[in-house]
Amino acid sequence: MELHTVWFVLIAVLWTGYFFLEGFDFGVGILTGVLARDRAEKRVLINTIGPVWDGNEVWLLSAGGATFAAFPDWYATLFSGFYLPLLVILVALIVRGVAFEYRAKRPGEGWQRAWERAIFWASVVPAVLWGVAFANIVHGVRINAHGDYTGGLGGLLGPYALLGGVVTLTLFTFHGAVFVALKTVGDIRVRARRLAGFAGVVAAVAAIAFLLWTQAGTGNGRSLVALVVAVAGLGGALMANARGREGWAFALSGTAIAASVAMLFLALFPEVMPSSLNADWSLTVSNAASSPYTLKIMTWCAGIATPLVLLYQSWTYWVFRKRIGTQHIADTGH
Template sequence: MELHDVWFVLIAVLWIGYFFLEGFDFGVGILTKLLARNRAEKRVLINTIGPVWDGNEVWLISAVGATFAAFPEWYATLLSGFYLPVLVILVCLIVRGVAFEYRHKRDEEQWQRNWENAIFWTSLVLAVLWGVVFGNIVRGMKIDADSEYVGSLWDLFNPYALLGGLVTLALFTFHGAVFTGLKTVGEIRERAGKLAQRLGLVTVVLVAVFLLWTQADRGNGETLVAMVVAVAALVSALGAVKAGREGWSFALSGVAIVAAVAMLFLALFPNVMPSSLNADWSLTVTNASSAPYTLKIMTWCAAIATPLVMLYQGWTYWVFRKRIGTQHIADAH
C-alpha cells in the first residue's frame, strides 16, 4: 500500500471519528428544543456534552489539516467548490462554541435563552450541511480539466445530497437521543428513550434508502458489506433502545455511523473527488496527493501524536462518565 493510500484511510478514520463523536454532540444540541421541557432540563442536556464538545472538534481540525497537507489539490477544490456552505459551517462552529462558553456568563434569562437557541440552530444546520457536503463528494461534482469546480451553488443542492442532509440530521439526532438516555437520570432519560424509538424508525428508512442509492450508483462488494453492517447495526440499536439496553444502543448507533461513513469512503476510493463532467478529470489519491517525502514526515508525526490525543480524550470521557439529572443542576441566581 502506497503512502497516499494510507493517508486516504487515515483521513477516512478521522472523519469517522468526528461523525461518531460530534454526531451525538449535534444530536444533543438539537434535543434542547425537542426533548427539554424547561430551563433546568436544557441545562442538563447541555451539561452532558459540556466537558467534551470542544474535544470532539479536534477530529474535524485534524481531518481538515491532514487533507490540506496530504492532498492539497483535494483541499483546494473542495473548499472552492463548497465556498458558501463551508463559510456557513465555519460561522456555525464559531457561534456554537461561543454559545457554550458565554451562555452562563450572565444571569439574565433572555441572555441564556438566546445562546441556547444558538446551540439548537447551529447544531441543526451543521447536521444537515455535513450530509449535503459528503453527498456531493460521493455523487461527483462539476470539476473541469484544471481541477476547478465550474458548477453553481444550486448544483450542490441536488436530490441525492439533500437526502444525505436528511440522513445525517436524523442519524445524529437519534445518536444524540441514545446518548442522552445513557447520560441522564429521571424523566429526561425516560423521554429520551421514547423519542429515540420514534426517531429510530425514521432513521432506519432514510439511511437504508440513501445507502441503497449509493450502492446502486457507486457500489462494489466492499460497500455492500458496509451497507449491510450499517443498516443491521441501526436496526439492532433500535431494538436495544426498546429493551432498555442503553449502553448497547449507543454502541450500535455508533457502529451504524462508522459503517455508513466508511461506505462513503469505500465508494470514493481511489477517487477523492469524482468529476461528473469527465471521469478522467476526477481527483484521485494519486494526482491530488503531496510528495512522498511530505507524506513520510506526516506519517511519523501522526504515529506519535495520534495515540496521545486518543488517550487524553478517552480519559476525559472516563472522568465525566457519570449520569446527571435536574437534581444536579444548581438553582439559578
C-alpha cells in the same frame, strides 16, 4: 500499501471519528429545542456534553489539516467549490462554541434563552450541511480539466445531496437521544429513550434509502459490506433502545454512523472527488496527493501524536462518565 492510500484511509478514519463523536454532540444540541421541557432540563442536556464537545472537534481539525497536507489538490477544489456551505458550517460551529461558553455568563433569562436558541440552530445547520457536502463528494460534481469546480450553489442541492442532509440530521438526532438516555436519570431519560425510538425509525428509513442509492450508483463489494453493517447497527440500536439497554444502543448507533461513513469512502476510493463532466478529470488518491517525502514525514508525526490524543480524550470520557439529572442542577441562573 502506498502512502497516499494509507493517508486516504487515515482521513476516512478521522472523519468517521468526527461524525461518531460530534454526531451525538449535534444531536444533543438539537434536543435542547425538542426534548427539554424547562430551563433545568436544558442545562442537563448541555451539561452532558459540556466536558467533551470541544475535544470532539479536534477530529474535524485533524481531518481538515490532514486533507490539506496529504491531498492539497483535493483540499483546494473542495474548499473553493464548496466555499459557501463550508463557510456556513464554520460560522455555525463558532456560534455554537461561543453559545456554550457565554450562555451562563449572565443570569438574565432573555440572555440565556438567546444562547440556547443559538445552540439549537448551530447544531441543526452543520448536521444537515455535512450530509449535503459528503453526498456531493461521493456523487460527483462539475470539475473541469484544471481541477476547478465550475458549478454554482444550485449544483450542490440535488435530490441525492438533500437526502444526504436528511440522513445526517436524523442519524445525529437519534445518536444524541441515545446518548442522553445513557447519560441522564429520571424523567428526561425515559423521554429521551422514547424519542430515540421515533428518531431511529426515521433515520433508518432515510439512511437505508440513501445507502442503497449510493451502492447502486458508485458502490462495490467493499461498500456493500459496510452497508450491511450500517443497517445491522441501526436495527440493533433500535432493539437495544426499546429494551432499555442504553450502552448497547449508543454503541450500535455509533457503529451505524461509522459504517455509513466508511461506506462512502469505500464507494469513493480510489477517487477523492469525482468529476461529473468527465471521468478523466476526477481527482484521485494519486493525482491529488502530496509528494512521497511529505507523506512520509506526516506518517511519522501522526504515529507519535495520535496515541496521545486518543489517550487524553479517553481519559476525559472516563472522568465524566456518570449520569446527571435535574437534581444535580443548582437553583441558580449560572
